[in-house]
Amino acid sequence: MFPEWMKGAPTPFSSVLVANRGEIAVRVIKAVKEAGLRSIAVYSDPDSNALHVEIADDAVHLPGNSLTENYLNSEAIILAAKSSGAQAIHPGYGFLSERADFARDVANAGIVWVGPSPEAIETMGDKISARSRMIESGVPVIPGDEIAIPEGSDHMGALASAAARVGYPLLLKASAGGGGKGMRVVHEPKMLRTEYEAAAREASAAFGDGTVYVERLLTGARHIEIQVLADKHGNCIHLNERDCSLQRRHQKVIEEAPSTAVSNDLRKAMGESAVLAAKAVDYVGAGTVELLLSPNGQYFFLEMNTRLQVEHPVTEMITGVDLVQKQLEIASGIKLGISQDSVGINGHSIEARIYAEDAKKGFLPSVGTLGVWIPPSGPGIRMDSGVRQGDQVTVDFDPMLAKLIVHASDRESAIRRMDNALSSFVALGVTTNIGFLRNALLHPSFTSGSITTDFLDSTPIEEFDPNYSNPKIIVSIAASAKRLGLDKSANILSSSDEGDHSGHSGDPFKTLSRRLP
Amino acid sequence: MEWEIADLEDKFSVDLTEREGKVTISSVTVNGNTHEFPEIRISKIGKNSTISLETESGTRPAHVKKIEGKWWIHLEGEVYVVNEVEKGGKTSESAGGLSAPMPGTILEVMVKEGQRVREGQPLMTIEAMKMEHRIVAPKSGEVISVNFNQGDRVDMGATLVELGD
Known part of the structure; x- marks a missing residue:
């Protein structure tokens, strides 16, 4: 049975397997259910009690102890789709989302692929071929050297001469890379070998391909990315920009839309370039064209992410477009139904990524039990979370626990709303970056919109040091809690412990269509 | 019973009295120096982790829970981890040793026993959660022992390298 909205669609489906875990699996499964489709989760052993498994209509176990045996195993996932009767596969982000061969195998198995064509993934996934295609299409690219340095011996000579041509400081980038993995800044020639080896190793571990290339490091630039949506009928639009300049070691920390650095004219130009980039690969679905905006207002193509992006919610908040719903519609062959002129900007949205990491210890990942997890709620607050109270945080997966998204009528109000939401966010048992996020948000460079x-x-x-309370008060609380027997409570790990506040009560879209004053 | 706050070196002890679920703090001793503290009162709210903290500057809620042997406290947007220690007990940090900041796999060992290293020099690379982290020398000195090899899995807190002067 197909839902009403899919009537007349050329490639209809009634069920979707979500080939992912964590917050994005939860986000997509909720959208699948909302669309009237059957949702199917997959999970490895450590995830058998995970939130995404709990909320899905069905779940298929993926055996094996390593990611390559389960979440990265395309054969096992296609088998899971067949055994569960899934008619479509949504890959989320990360994992297999940008594997062209996976997209091809899914289609060959007679399953609808929620994403662009394997050819588009291939061209954009290889940074070197993407650069060449953009140059052909007239999209500006960063000065660099397209020479590929394959992993293996006898590469230092080629690497050193490419580095000398591009000039220091430079960026070593994994050709298959993304998300800051396999990317290293090199400030001086003597660090080239060490950084290359680290980049190649990381790229090899994360993407199965250790090829790197060299690009000039642009300093003082902003990371602006344009969301695009394209259907199977040749319609392609952009949904404005996201500013993701607040990054640590190329990992985004706080994102917002719209950007303080983008005027209406610049938005139009960048949007048109993004649509041009998407059309150059006959793009289908939701995608993101990442651009670097230099201080003089010039912008350059960085890469195109041929999948849903972690920070997609800020675009949803300001445009009112549900990107996952659109992905499902486009996959079924339905026309886009949104014209470029009808895409507006309503207010301001900010997203903060909640990581299990310790800012005081060089942002090392932290582990433990989420003994207390009380996310904030209220008007204009959205939580996209993959965890709930009582969950274990381990080294098995990426340390991102959740995303906190706020929406308000203007940037100042959005910052105030985020500040309040972060300070009332109670996460105990695992060290998180919540305090750091708040101090970064309130840093004068961020509040002035100039980072x-x-x-x-x-x-x-x-x-970014926090304003710590008097330590005597802190130990007084601990000693009092002990005296009051707070360590004796029987159900320390029970997720119902905190009543209605815990976990995932917030539907990601409950505030999306809210009209702001 | 003494108390330690993570990342602080001080040792605290707390004098308190409890009456009908309300705790009154009379003094806090920091490294042997006693500070009178008559104005703090703490009581439990409901049956969860929430408490009410009453000081001179008013009443505020806080969250506190003992998780895996440590007291975790959320107060005004910041989180604190407090440890109970036996009086006169040892602190967990071992002098001169560099302990693993997280569980993970040793990717690379860059130093040998007997080698002199300078402050900031990379000693080992650990991988966890798909990211690499470098362990660097906190001070200059001689490597007394290297306790793990490439490929070894290490637990959090394991002493990786011992550094002498």
């Missing part, structure tokens, strides 16, 4: 991608890495960590 660039090198801001976090070049600002002393002391500038």
Whole structure:
């Protein structure tokens, strides 16, 4: 049985397997259910009690102890789709989402692929071929050297001469990379070998391909990305920009839309370039064209992410378009139904990524039990979370626990709303970056809207130091709690412990269509 | 019973009295120096982790829970981890040793026993959660022992390298 909205669609489906875990699996499964489709989760052993498994209509176990045996195993996932009767596969982000061969195998198995064509993934997934295609299409690219340095011996000569041509400081980038993995900044020639080896190793571990290339490091630039949507009928639009300049070691920390650095004219130009980039690969579905905006207003193509992006919610908040719903519609062959002129900007949205990491210890990942997890709620607050109270945080997976998204009528109000939401967010048992996020949000460089991608890495960590309370009060609380027998409560790990506040009560879209004053 | 706050070196002890679920703090001793503290009162709210903290500056809620042997406290947007220690007990940090900041796999060992290293020099690379982290020398000195090899899995807190002067 197909839902009403899919009537007349050329490639209809009634069920979707979500080939992912964590917050994005939860986000997509909720959208699948909302669309009137049967949702199917997959999970490995450590995830058998995970939130995404709990909320899905069905779940298929993936055996094996390593990611390559389960979440990265395309054969096992296609088998899971067949055994559960899934008619479509949504890959989320990360894992297999940008594997062209997986997209091809899914289609060959007679399953609808919620994403672009394997050819588009291939062209854009290889940074070197993407650069060449963009140059052909007239989309500006960063000066660099397209020479590929395959993993293996006898590469240092070629690498050193490419580095010398591009000039220092430079960026070593994994050709198959993304998300900051396999990417290293090299400031001086003597660090080239060490950084290359680290980049190649990381790229090899994360993407199964250790090829890297060399690009000039643009300093003082902002990371602006344009969301695009394209259907199977040749319609392609953009949904404005996201500013993701607040990064640490190329990992985004806080994202917002719209950007303080983008005027209406610049937005139009960047949007048109993004649509041009998408059309150059006959793009289908939701995608993101990442651009670097230099201080003089010039912008350059960085890469295109041929999948849903972690920070997609801020675009949803300001445009009112549910991107996952659109992905499902497009996959079924339905026309886009949104014209470029009808895409507006309503208010301002900010997203903060909640990581299990310790800012005071060089942002090392932290582990433990989420003994207390009380996310904030209220008007204009959205939580996209993959965890709930009582969950274990382990080293098995990416340390991102959740995303906190706020929406308000203007940027100042959105910052205030985020500040309040972060300070009332109670997460105990695992060290998180919540305090750091709040201090970054309130840093004068962020509140004034003037930060660039090198801001976090070049600002002393002391500038984000929290305002600690008097330690005598803190130990008084601990001693009192012990006296009051708070360590004796029987159900420390029960997720119902905190009543209605715990876990995932917030539907990601409950505030989306809210009209702001 | 003494108390330690993570990342602080001080040792605290707390004098308190409890009456009908309300705790009154009379003094807090920091490294042997006693501070009178008559104005703090703490009581439990409901049956969960929430408490009410009453000080001179008013009443505020806080969250506190003992999780895996440590007291975790959320107060005004910040989180604190407090440890109970036996009086006169040892602190967990071992002098001169560099302990693993997280569980993970040793990717690379860059130093040998007997080698002199300078402050900031990379000693080992650990991988966890798909990211690499470098362990660097906190001070200059001689490597007394290297306790793990490439490929070894290490638990959090394991002493990786011991550094002498």
